[in-house]
Amino acid sequence: MTRLRKKLGRKPTKGSSTNKIVQGGFRKAQGNRPPDVFLQMPELFMFNMKDYMDSVRSARSIDFSYRVKLFDMYESAQLDLHLSGVLDKRLRGVTRIPIEFQRNGKPDEEISRQLRSPWFKQLRKDLVMSKFYGFTIVQFYTDEDGNIRYDLIDRKHYDPVFRKLLKYQGDQDGIDIDEFENILFVGSERGLGIFAELLPAVLYKRGDMSDWAKFCNIFGMPIREYTYDAGDEDARRKILKDARVQGSNAVYIHPNESEMKLIEAGNKTGSSELYQNFAEYWDSKISIRVLGNTLTTDTKDTGTQALGTVHKEEEDDMNADDRDFLLDILNYDMKPIFESLGFNVDGGEFVYAHKDKTDPQTMLNIVQGVKNMGVPLDDDWIYETFGIEKPKDYDQQKEAAEAQRLAIRESLEGKNGKEDDDDYDEGKDDDKKPLNSDKKSFKDRLRGFFGVAPATGADTDF
DSSP states (O other): OEEEEOOOSOOOOTTOOTTOOOEEOTTOOBTTBOOSEEOOOOOOSOOOHHHHHHHHHHHTOSSSOOOHHHHHHHHHHTTSHHHHHHHHHHHHTTTSSOEEEEETTEEOHHHHHHHTSHHHHHHHHHHHTHHHHSEEEEEEEEOTTSOEEEEEOOGGGEETTTTEEOSSTTOSOOEEGGGSSSEEEEEOSSOOOTHHHHHHHHHHHHHHHHHHHHHHHHHSSOOEEEEEOTTOHHHHHHHHHHHHHSOSSOEEEEETTSOOOOOOOSOHHHHHHHHHHHHHHHHHHHHHHHHSOSTTTOOOTTOOHHHHHHHHHHHHHHHHHHHHHHHHHHHHTSHHHHHHTTOOOTTEEEEESSOOOOOHHHHHHHHHHHHHTTOOOOHHHHHHHTTOOOOTTHHHHHHHHHHHHHHHHHHHHHHHHHHHHHHHHHTOSTTSOOTTHHHHHHHHHHHHHHHHSOOSSTTSOO
């Protein structure tokens, strides 16, 4: 669900920041006005499955929803290398294609200039992240130069169920969000987002990596053994001193009269592979949930080109769905915000400047198929599509190629005309079949082929 929050009654002018939400710490007040939101550092790392279940139950509460601990876990989960990598990959899929505002099929330069700014690229990422956090809330304003800017409101300081801005992250009541202007809410009031589904995978993987590190520390390093006479206390103290300065690997110190046995794992190689397979299992589940596939991120021995192609198509479908999601927000929810900030959006719409790039070999096959069908193509489009620089003497090369084609055509027609006369003389007797009729038929087909075949040079498509 997407909701626009705009205070009615007056229309801000460009450069106005009236009623702008101020966020900061206790030592970061802007001017003489204290912050509306006092930010606090998230708690990281110290979580387990019990904490996860408790935080989900608190966030699901009907009357007293508390999401602070859950959002802290979200921040901690993004420190996982695999999760952060696949998340960045998905976000790149929504920022590769530029967006324009067009009116009657022509770009509106004033608004399109705003859309080319760095803030708009980051905005697209923040809006897609609403699917992972459950919601995103932002406030738009204009700077002194009249350019659009926005602030991402800390999610821990907003109650989406009762629509309250919370001064402190643990508050149960706050200021009605309708008191502020140009607020855009995207997401679900009670949804917890994709991160809630990913947390168990991250926690299980984190515990597995910890156990794996302990396993390597114990069984991957040699164990030192020291013995001493039970009655020789000086020898014991000297051994302890030497053990402390000789490294950090395991040490066993015991009297000569005692016996020490080290019982190792029966199959250390198999045990190590078990930890690795467990970590890779959860990595694959994370990839599937974030990207819809695994082979575009991590190719296994069983992966094939066909499977990789299928998985790439699934990822492209997910990126296309994210891009459509952004267009819906822009066209149905952000137009009033642009208008409120002083930009004319009447009769126009937000569109992508061009479609996603197609594989060059695939596009080449398409172009060749279209040409074989006899459909004309624009040379400038071909140069732009394949990234080929158009020659400076394009017109001269075009004329030379056309003259060469006409010369070849005239030459072929002249030769075939003479052969037709010979065939006619030889075939004057109606009862006598021309001896070279098959040869003539072949030459007719050959002449027809050269009549449509492209000549080399700038006139060709490739």
